[in-house]
Amino acid sequence: MMMRSLLLFALCASTIQIADAYAFVPRSSSLVVPKISCTLQMKMFDWKRREADESHLNDLETAEFSFDTLRPAPGSRRTKTRKGRGIAAGQGATCGFGMRGQKSRAGRPTRPGFEGGQNPLYRRLPKFVGKPLGPGHTRTLYNPISTSVLSKVDAGSTVNFDSLLSGKIITKSKFKLHKFVSGPSDPIADNLTVQAHAFTGTAREAIEAAGGKCVLLSPTTGQVLEPVEA
Numbered sequence: 001m002m003m004r005s006l007l008l009f010a011l012c013a014s015t016i017q018i019a020d021a022y023a024f025v026p027r028s029s030s031l032v033v034p035k036i037s038c039t040l041q042m043k044m045f046d047w048k049r050r051e052a053d054e055s056h057l058n059d060l061e062t063a064e065f066s067f068d069t070l071r072p073a074p075g076s077r078r079t080k081t082r083k084g085r086g087i088a089a090g091q092g093a094t095c096g097f098g099m100r101g102q103k104s105r106a107g108r109p110t111r112p113g114f115e116g117g118q119n120p121l122y123r124r125l126p127k128f129v130g131k132p133l134g135p136g137h138t139r140t141l142y143n144p145i146s147t148s149v150l151s152k153v154d155a156g157s158t159v160n161f162d163s164l165l166s167g168k169i170i171t172k173s174k175f176k177l178h179k180f181v182s183g184p185s186d187p188i189a190d191n192l193t194v195q196a197h198a199f200t201g202t203a204r205e206a207i208e209a210a211g212g213k214c215v216l217l218s219p220t221t222g223q224v225l226e227p228v229e230a
Contacts, residue, residue, distance in 0.1 A: 143175040146183030147203050153189050160195035177219055
């Protein structure tokens, strides 16, 4: 009987404590709980913009944007840190590079792509699939000649690099082989016989559209190559 009374007393006491713990919660149904609105705000490092009134720029309906009013977003651009100007700034003395070690010395500590001795990324990746241009492989290099120079020659003449050089239309050549490429849409002289080591497709079409003819030259001898009959 005594044990049953103690258990009943303990149960009532715990119920009272729970009720007292939630006694501050209002029971009114008309209570309006305010909604918490959290807007992300970035720290502005420019003190002039912190004090400036930019309310007219935030009004998208009336604000007029121009090159004079465009400016970076607040907090997106930070002032460059001045290093080596005293310990108060936090970047004085060693300027954040430490006291000793390879990375604290003057100049670049390592070459580009160096990863401390392990196999670097440019060696781990496979080679680019395509025409090889490394050691042991060669490609043909041409001196490009624009089709715009063909508007400065006489109609019906034979044009090659030597004739253009003697006429002072072209002044120099970096490579021995010459290739006509399409240039500005200048009118090409009619009925030209153009001699070169190579032609681009658009350059050939432009010359032939003006009634001209494209003649290939040998890359070794420089003589005219006879067209191969099918």
